[in-house]
Amino acid sequence: MIYNAPIKDIRFVLNELADLPSVCALPGYEECSVDLVDAILEEGARFAEGVLAPINRQGDKGSVWKDGEVTAPEGFKEAWRQYVDAGWVGLRAPADFGGQGLPALVAIAAEEMWCSANLSFSLAPMLTLGAIEAIHHHASDELKQCYLPRMSTGEWTGTMNLTEPQAGSDLAQVRSRAVPQEDGSYLISGQKIFITWGEHDMADNIVHLVLARLPDAPAGVKGISLFIVPKFLVNGDGSLGARNDVRCVSIEHKLGIHGSPTAVMSFGDNGGAIGYLVGEANKGLAYMFTMMNHARLGVGVEGMAVSERAYQKAVEYARERVQSRAIGSPDAAGVPIIRHPDIRRMLMTMRAQIEAQRALAFYTASALDRASAHPNPAERAASQAMVNFLIPVVKGWNTEQANEITSLAVQVHGGMGFIEETGVAQYMRDARITAIYEGTTGIQALDLIGRKTAAENGETARRLLEEVRGTAERLGGLEDLSLFSGNLKTAAAEAERCVAYILEHFAVSPALPAAGSVPFLKLMGIVLGGWQMARAVLAVEKMAKDGEVDDDFRQAKLATARFYAEHLLPQAGGLAAAIVEGGQSVMAMDEALF
Template sequence: MTTYVAPTRDMLFAMNELAGFAEIAALPGNEEVTPDLVEAILDEAARFATEVLAPINAQGDRQGCTCKDGHVTTADGFKAAYSKFVESGWNAMPGSPDFGGQGLPSLVSTAVLEMWKASNMAFSLCQMLTLGAVAAIAHHGSERDRQRYLPKMVSGEWTGTMNLTESQAGSDLSAVRTKAVPEGDHYRISGTKIFITWGEHDMAENIIHMVLARLPDAPEGTKGISLFVVPKFLVNDDGSLGPRNDLICASIEHKMGIHGSPTAVMAFGENEGAIGYLVGEANRGLGCMFTMMNHARLNVGLEGVAISERAYQQALGYARERIQSRPIGATSGGPVTIIHHPDVRRMLMDMKARIEAMRALAYFTAAQMDKAQSHPDAAERQKCQAMTDLLTPVVKGWCTENAVDITSTGIQVHGGVGFIEETGACQHMRDARITTIYEGTTGIQANDLIGRKVARDQGAAVHLLLGEMNATLVALEAAGDKDLRVIAGSLQGGTVALETATGWLLSIYERDPASAAAGAVPYLKLLGTVTGGWLMARAALVAAAKPATTESEFYRAKKVTARFYAEHVLPEVHAFRAAIVDGAGSVLALDESLF
């Protein structure tokens, strides 16, 4: 099993050259975010990931968590690692300075979070959920709740959770039945929530649950759901821990992967009712929850990048060591390491090219989010918000769908030993498999994309993006470079496919939403593949423009990888286009009984 080494050079390339770090650093409030500081942070984080989190990843998988009488015990080493994580300030790093965080831009924290997710995905989920809960309280909580919970949640002394799902309410949260009955300044919550990530554990002294529930007089459907903060231990006015709240972990799930992360069934109010406090307005809880979910969706997309990188490093390490067979065509000489065999190279290039495109997309989107928040120009903020909204479901859906394939390829590179658990390649695929499901399945992301992000603005955001791509096409053609010309040809095919599919979607969305929905996932993949191709093309442009004396090998690799993407990955768009534009009828034609 290879260890994880954070690809800081590649991360900096994506940040600086593709996501526009300089622009982010120039935003008001980011005066202290210098390139030196960022490099220092990435180096420190890289060391923490390699030295503390990566070494306990496999045992987290092997041991999993255990639940006894409502107490959940994590795998050996997790509790100690979490203490170090908190002490070193890593939990606070992305948080607001108002509550003890470092207030770094999303672009920077995204690179750091990628390291946690790559080195130990199960572990990283605890911080991710806490960050989501922090965002919800910070944006929608009362001043009292902010002061009461946020400092300790930002630091990581307390962790947070998102309690959405019930057995009858998964993708459809309108079916939530958990009850909240008013009682003085608080509510009594009762109901059972499932799939609660890090819902109970032994790493922190308190756990702050964000819970969706219904008031007694709430209207039916999504407009009758409210958000509550429900701490495991009640918190006294002086900030000390009060009595245990009426909530308990009933059991934890036996999952395919992320064994190190407890997935809890949470029972609220089995006795007198759990005490909870309303967050935001009554019946507006879903909107508040979306504050958490959009962030979480980007982060799960980033998980796709991270676990793919981890699988790539594992496969690459094996391919460089494993000796088997002579080079193809050779009739004498000894066997060589398998990285010399064309099909192994093809698999590694496929992993590498997709990962670089995915990372570029995730970082680009994080930078859009930073600008949407802090850019001095209102029009620019609006444009960047539209881009963030458009790309969030794509980062989530496309990067995670890719991750399932890439981690599977990682096993394949190993041959037979890849299927043996001790090798470590299986865990990455098993861990990756959840990413296309939680925080909204790929299908849910795709419906959000075609509805709220494409049809609602009549394709304006997509055409904004297409405009950027066309500018890149002009630059590629103007460069007079053979590789760039090939890349331009492929990207051009991609933009045409995207325009065609978008036009078709807009033409049909209102009058035939089922046909539009039949092509939603292919559309999400099409948009991801083309946008990834655009960013790879920009990487090639940057590389081609560098003087031959500057890190020439690094930039040569960037060009080759972009060309690989253009020749092997981008051509997939034509099948997506066909599925969207031609294929709705055959999706919908069959009677249920004929399946």
């Protein structure tokens, strides 16, 4: 189960499509350079390939819960120690508390490799970084000083305690309680579910971020506050103190990501867990929102990364497995199945989408960096609008397609794909969570048509589609690419038609565009992915002219982009028709008749 980090494409996307040099030039990122990033990529690849990938299958056997303690899968604790020692946790953690403060764009390239190598493992740093971000943005200096340095190293990990049995997508239903104490702390009680890495033995302490309600809090989302609840209390001198009243009641038996324990956490069974308010009371949900973009982008990367791993496995099998003669060949001898057209179609379907998704995700990360660090406020605002629109697309599209792509990888293996020892089924099981957690695809799609499209009168959507058309125009000037150019223009026009439909109906009959919201999200994914592939073609052709790209890379990129244009872009019309003409029929059947 080898993993080869796709460094070449990552570097190409970073430099040519996501404009790494200009990100490195942003204020605050002065220490970042293309050379430094190259070194990070190489070290990261070595770590992902050599340390994390080999224990991924072992992780599938799962963690073990016993009397409230959780033992991570064999090899995970040692790998975590190495990961901490190498300083990987703090890559994008704030520099003022021990992190390296690198741009999101750089961090995401490393994160792709962790996720491909070992999705379950990668969730520990991912969650820790989310907690760091929330604390850094909103907590008091005292809390920051207490928690961030050791979270940035990874000595302590972090978790997000949002979901409760009755409060999944709808956090307004959160019931956990927080009672103020005289010393300024709070006593937290309640039960939380689906807590990734909620309990484990890899780190000395676990810093839980918990959503709960104060006694006098208003109902709904406006009455939720955010608390730090450490597993072990921290003494004034920074040493670990008493065990807090928070306990892992059980861990879930899941379809995938078995390596990462998903905990049911109970707070305050013995009087109350001691917690510390982050920022102001009743602003917990708003604080969660500030870290949501990073988190959702991260999950989009997870989907793409598992797809990449599954793709590599499928290619490897397709090269080795000999079966049946080549079609149309007089020679009866079997050939490696990679020569069979349908196997090739599956591999290209995987490859084309993965490359497009990587480009779109990295492009979004680049916008995220500009939105936070660009010196020009107008540029910041424009980048933020771009980020806001792209995030649900990247999260939703990458993860929905991860289901398809990892399933195709199983299919390439034929009967062997169904046998767990082969290993490819694990990628399909692991990927399946990505379209669910951190906001299901349905939640992403509602966000996309509502806050990100209708609420701003479609401005960003149209700006993006205008860029797509411009790229398509330029593409049309190149030899052999008129079909690509035409398909991209047509797809963009279909998307434009859907934006108009959403704007027309959202205020009056929101159920109509909502009924087509996921198809719209997929349509935007296909169009924007096609746009990135077109940008890739333009970039690679320019590099070829300048003698800056090797022939193999160019040939592969061109072939992959053409496949995307001919096989994926044409799906736009069917999706648009369903969105524009199919709204009524979604809701037409009487509820009782299902």
